[in-house]
Amino acid sequence: MNDLTRYQLLAKAKVPPAAKLLYSYLMDRAGGRHGCVLLSGKKLALEVGLSPSTVRRNLHRLQLIGLIRITARYSEGEGIRLTNQITFR
Numbered sequence: 001m002n003d004l005t006r007y008q009l010l011a012k013a014k015v016p017p018a019a020k021l022l023y024s025y026l027m028d029r030a031g032g033r034h035g036c037v038l039l040s041g042k043k044l045a046l047e048v049g050l051s052p053s054t055v056r057r058n059l060h061r062l063q064l065i066g067l068i069r070i071t072a073r074y075s076e077g078e079g080i081r082l083t084n085q086i087t088f089r
Contacts, residue, residue, distance in 0.1 A: 013065060018050055019058035023067060026086055036087040038073075043083075059086070 006027065010020045025048050030037045041059070045052040062068045066089055073082040 009067075013067070015061050015065065016058065018054055019061050021048060021050075022055065022058050023062055026068070027088065030086075030088065033088045036085055038083050038085055040083045 006024065010023060013020065013023075022044070025044075026037050026039075027033065027035075029039070041055045042052050045055040048055070050058075059068070059070060063070050069087045069089055071085045071087070073085055074080065075082055
């Protein structure tokens with residue numbers, strides 16, 4: 001997806017500006033729409049300058065409207081929770 005297409009998609013999305021910022025940042029970090037991101041909400045919040053609760057809320061919004069999918073990950077054997085995997089739809 002080129003930048004113009006992304007901007008047009010985000011202009012039509014009925015989400016707050018913080019959600020649009022997160023979507024653009026994650027897409028850049030993933031290297032495009034076919035990539036995925038392994039990043040904790042806390043680290044994402046630090047990198048974009050938002051609070052962790054704002055990041056969680058807006059990631060949930062992006063998932064609800066179908067722009068991303070958030071998948072919980074766990075370590076093999078121990079079952080320890082790892083960072084979520086965020087993929088684009």
